[in-house]
Structures are given as structure tokens and as C-alpha cells.
Amino acid sequence: VEVRLELGTRSYAYDWRLYLREKTVRRLNRERPPEQRLHFRKKTTLAYAMLAELHQHLPAGFQVYVLFDSWYAANRLLTFCRRRGWQVVCAIKSNRKLDDQKLAQWPQALQHQRYQRVQLTAPDQRPRTYLVRTLQGKLTKLPFEVCVLIRQRHPRDKHPKYFLCTDLSLSAQQILSLYQKRWPIEVDNFYVKQHLGLADFRVQSYEAIEKWFAVVFLTLGFLQWRLNHERTQTHWHSLADVVRHHRYEHARTLLETACQEAAQVSDSLSVLKRFLCQAA
Numbered sequence: 001v002e003v004r005l006e007l008g009t010r011s012y013a014y015d016w017r018l019y020l021r022e023k024t025v026r027r028l029n030r031e032r033p034p035e036q037r038l039h040f041r042k043k044t045t046l047a048y049a050m051l052a053e054l055h056q057h058l059p060a061g062f063q064v065y066v067l068f069d070s071w072y073a074a075n076r077l078l079t080f081c082r083r084r085g086w087q088v089v090c091a092i093k094s095n096r097k098l099d100d101q102k103l104a105q106w107p108q109a110l111q112h113q114r115y116q117r118v119q120l121t122a123p124d125q126r127p128r129t130y131l132v133r134t135l136q137g138k139l140t141k142l143p144f145e146v147c148v149l150i151r152q153r154h155p156r157d158k159h160p161k162y163f164l165c166t167d168l169s170l171s172a173q174q175i176l177s178l179y180q181k182r183w184p185i186e187v188d189n190f191y192v193k194q195h196l197g198l199a200d201f202r203v204q205s206y207e208a209i210e211k212w213f214a215v216v217f218l219t220l221g222f223l224q225w226r227l228n229h230e231r232t233q234t235h236w237h238s239l240a241d242v243v244r245h246h247r248y249e250h251a252r253t254l255l256e257t258a259c260q261e262a263a264q265v266s267d268s269l270s271v272l273k274r275f276l277c278q279a280a
Contacts, residue, residue: 051081065086
């Protein structure tokens with residue numbers, strides 16, 4: 001579970017927690033002494049702990065919008081954010097109740113209400129137009145009012161998406177544009193799993209897995225720092241550009257070192273053989 005912090009045009013993976021399924025915790029505890037037993041914690045509990053820690057480091061009066069998908073739209077997390085003056089924009093499941101009626105039942109109740117057209121730019125930079133209806137009311141067991149958007153791709157869409165916003169002053173366009181800012185965390189997940197080796201570990205103990213995760217996220221933090229603070233003339237658009245340039249730097253350093261050593265010993269064949277063996 002990751003918390004990503006975005007300020008202006010810069011963003012970082014601020015914190016992370018290792019999530020283990022309940023049956024995984026039970027399996028690991030069979031081989032651990034009683035004083036070292038692990039405790040199962042839900043994803044919402046992990047997110048709550050990270051946000052509580054983040055709150056201690058934010059300056060007073062700072063306007064914060066917390067974005068998450070429907071898995072984290074628990075009442076406890078929503079209430080936690082509002083009590084600290086934070087606003088929430090998130091996806092929400094269709095079985096939640098707004099004013100004692102399930103969200104899945106609202107499209108039928110609003111079938112005669114006009115749609116609002118909202119145009120967004122997809123991650124592939126293509127424009128997308130969505131049909132949106134807006135509701136306002138209280139979710140079950142929540143003391144404050146929220147705005148709920150019902151978003152459809154077309155009028156016959158049988159599987160609309162639902163979004164919640166606690167800032168009642170925002171328009172549907174602003175709410176969905178804000179929610180789009182959650183996409184980079186999915187990009188982080190892709191990089192740590194596919195390119196930085198998060199899914200490649202072969203260790204089995206909890207401590208070893210946790211250390212492996214720490215190394216992977218340290219690497220991610222380094223790449224994000226270079227992306228945000230690089231002072232060269234090269235303009236990077238994504239982490240892929242940083243990784244490509246980083247590999248180029250290593251290759252160049254290796255070649256320069258080999259050439260300098262070959263010039264000193266006047267035996268290019270032995271130097272070439274040694275460096276090729278190291279590269280292999």
C-alpha cells in the first residue's frame with residue numbers, strides 16, 4: 001500500500017506498507033515464536049496509519065485533497081480526513097447507500113435527468129467524453145454531506161462508475177480532473193513490479209521481504225528525485241526516460257574506464273577480455 005505525495009508539478013512515493021493477506025499471516029506465524037507473531041492489518045488500516053503520520057509533517061492551513069480508489073473508501077478513513085480539514089475525492093462502490101438508497105439504484109431513478117458532458121484527457125493523451133449525473137446527500141453512517149458522481153461512457157452503459165467528493169464547491173469537471181491525478185500511483189506500481197524487481201524476490205521470511213521492499217522503494221525514490229530535480233538540458237517526461245539515461249550513464253562510464261585502462265597498459269585485448277567478462 002503506497003501513499004504518493006504531490007505538490008505542484010512534483011510528486012514522490014512518500015510512504016509504503018507491506019500488505020499481507022490473512023492466510024499469509026497465519027502461515028508465517030506457524031514458524032515464529034509467540035513474541036514475534038505478526039498481526040493481520042487491512043489495507044484501510046495501513047492507509048490510515050500512513051496518513052496519520054503524514055498529518056504530523058504538514059504545515060498548518062495546508063489545503064489537502066486525498067485521492068484513493070474504492071477499496072479505501074471506508075467510513076473510518078473518510079471521517080479521519082474530514083476531521084483534519086482534508087477533502088476527499090475517491091471512487092466508491094455501487095452498493096454504498098446515499099440517503100438510504102443504494103447507488104446502483106440511482107441511475108434508474110435519474111433516467112429522466114439530463115446528462116452533463118465532461119471531457120477529460122486519458123493517459124494516452126486522447127480526449128474522452130463522459131456522461132455525468134450529480135447527486136448530493138449523506139452516505140450511511142457518515143455525519144457530513146458528500147457529492148456523488150455517476151459517470152457513464154454512453155447512455156446505454158450498464159456499468160457506470162461512481163465517484164465521491166467531500167468538497168461540495170467543486171464541479172463535476174473539477175472532481176474528475178482531480179481524480180485523474182491518482183493515476184501516477186498506478187504507474188509507480190507498474191515500475192516497482194515490472195522494472196525495479198518488486199515481484200522478483202525469492203526470500204520467504206517477513207523481515208527479508210520487508211527489506212527487499214525497502215530497497216525497491218528507495219530505488220523508486222531515487223528515480224523520482226532525478227526526474228524532479230535534474231538540472232541538465234535534457235527534458236525528461238517519465239521515469240522511463242530517467243531509467244534509460246541512467247543506464248546510458250553506466251554504459252558510458254564502463255566504456256571510458258576500459259579505454260583509459262587500455263591506453264595505460266598498451267594491451268587492449270586483455271583489457272577488453274576483462275571488461276567483457278565483467279559485463280557478462
